[in-house]
Amino acid sequence: MIKHFRTGLIATGLTICAATLVAPTYAALPFFSSDKDEVPSLAPMLQEATPAVVSIAVEGTQTSRQRVPEMFRYFFGAPQEQVQERPFRGLGSGVIIDAEEGYVVTNNHVVDNADEITVKLNDGREFKAKKLGADEQSDIALLKIDPEDLTELPLADSDALLVGDFVVAIGNPFGLSQTVTSGIVSALSRSGLNIGGLEDFIQTDAAINRGNSGGALVNLKGELVGINTAIFGPNGGNVGIGFAIPSNMMKRLVDQIIEFGEVRRGLLGILGSDVDAGLAEAMNSDINKGAFVSEVQPDSAAEKGGLEAGDIIIAVNGKELNSFRELRAKVASMGAGAEVELTVLRRGDSIDLKVVLDDASDVQITAAEILPALEGATLAAGTDARGNAGIEVTDVERNSPAARFGLQPEDVIVAVNRQRITNLTEFRNALDGASGVIALNVNRGSTSLYLVIR
Template sequence: MKIRHFFNVLVVGVTLALPISATAALPSSVEGKPLPSLAPMLEKVTPAVVNISVAGTQTQRQRIPEIFRHFGAPRESVRERPFKGLGSGVIIDAEKGYVITNHHVINNADEITVTLTDGRSFDAEKIGSDEGTDVALLKIEAEDLVAIQLGNSDQLRVGDFAVAIGNPFGLGQTVTSGIIGALARSSLNIENYENFIQTDAAINSGNSGGALVNLNGQLIGINTAIYGPNGGNVGIGFAIPVNMANNIIGQLLEHGEVHRGVLGITGRDLNSDVAKALDIDLQKGAFVNQVFPDTAAADAGIEAGDVIVEINGNKVASFGQLRAQIGTMGAGSEVKLGLLRDGKKKVVTVTLGSAEQQTASAQDIDKRLLGAALETTEEYNGGIRITELEQGSPAARLGLKKDDVIIGVNKQRLNSLSELQDLLEDSSGTVALHLMRDGAQIYLFMR
């Protein structure tokens, strides 16, 4: 079973022919009362959902084996391939022309075209984009736009009705309905920061960036991925909560990029086994394994062994959910965390640090990286730079070099030292380190 984004689908020669043997007038009311319908709500909401088409060129780099370089071959080959794609978006500010969509919809695009439900098309400007959460913000210059009203995804409940609106398979705007099947889904390896809304409203290729709304027509999520064997809808789709997306949009508008907040902890999901071993009367939450010194968490008095159960008054079900919510809040944000320590509830106020401020010895992260000094960097959209390296150390024997930038572990992007430690701790068997070296991507493997 695979989980994947649903974008960049080419549709050719689709023809629908439905035989009609008879027609009959359908009742519009029963005993003088109108039939239940989503039509009145959708008539107000659907003009805010747009189709997005993109075109661009993707650069593919391939390293040349060392043996061929003796004959004058370059270090790598570079090929450029044109691409086109389709997706969806949502107008969130009619006056300023702001449109929210997924990062993967517009990534590497040289041309972005937004088409409204009334048929008008406009070239779009990219204001900013965040790969870690898969959120992007566009701007169009147009009059008479309709914006959607933002809801509150923190107030959603399993079983609430939900309606998905988008552009599946490039057929044009389509509406499907269902319910919220689960909340705070994480550890799916779709994005770096995962706190998904799960829904059975039918979502298919081309719906990326479209709207998930409640019955009041308020935006509660941005549709982004599906779970299925062949990329088709099987009743399990995922959307980015609108509150998370709104945090990212605010940073993109203010800075043009995301300045992630950092707690400075590592941890894991609290489950029945951990709770039993530590005699904790709780089944869900974010268990704190380690608190790094001189970080926001340390300054707030958070300790190893604490269980974080609330963030700003909302329940925390897992460490992945906590990580995603903290990672979408800006550096300097003030957050109230509810803790359980020695069976007693405690609330602490944390001012989030910045990923740019973190440095550490590899001894604090993983023994396989001993001999390396590590520092976060904003280069390559975030990563961990090797600032110093001892000759003959485990890190050097692994093949690392000074000034390498670790940007991922097992295809999971990272931006902070705590994320690097979490990913290494959660990995078993062979681990793939994704590096940038002298502008080229390489992989190193360690056990």
């Protein structure tokens, strides 16, 4: 079970663990003592890093909607749905990434629906924060506080991380501010975890628990390599499998929020799948990982950049690529208009292609291109009444198949067979993997409904 964490202080059992650092391993690092009479320590580095990691307290109201049974509406004149509002409080963590501007980055799920956000520094000072923008699918949010004598964390190049690198997690687990845990990078480019729409995580065994969300994952130089986001744990506790958003991905998204007030997601315009041994053999390739291109959309960034069906994308901007999901996350976070260099295997030859990404929000297609049963509808990326990303139905022709199935203009499709989708590429991929009956979860105003296509 994958867990996100926004929680108040709760009672918990404590387990004390100890680890031994071997002096010769770290002797060359500047923050470790080389004095034979002193024990190697991370303390000097942490004294510089921890002032940049903050506690975040939120207050807000959660709104839930429940459809009222038809007989109650008929006999008692009840409304179509019952709306309930419940106040909530939560705790999380954040990282100051720009001291002069007062920018604090955290997870979207930490501050989502919050009416009031309070940032507390390790010296006890508190600030009311303003949310400048957020991205649900990457789970990143950017806050701003008054820039009064703040400390920021320098950013590392997360693409340079290697499995086995030492890392330190700093955050606010269970309300215990400025808690530090250490470990290593256990894996890179983790995806397919169903945590969010865009997954390209650093996996670490540094202990991450409730309240660590939005906190810092730093290297031994005190540089930010990731934003702690979630853990894998059957009971919600740490089992040594935690996940962090890479600092490079975070920086690309934050830059878009600062410039535009929102994330303008990039779009390549391909359909595809992961490369495995069977596909590699079928394509007569020696490469057993990467992103296989099964279809290139007409007039897309991919077609303009020279990609062809049957290509295997093995690297993005010189960085080795492991899966199609990783490609999707990298492309989406780079933003519309970004120039990307793709290394491609084509009929045994390696070639480099430069592609300028489209804006996912500007792309509009006919539904029949994806699902012939919905002929007559026009689709584009959009958001529903609650701000959730999905596929908006911009137009439906009268008496068309789409109209007969019940689609209406301004409907927003948010899931296919209960698989969450946020953009046209995800919609295509979900339908490509579906067979038999297809159930579309549609948000119509404040109402959620299903349309079943047989």
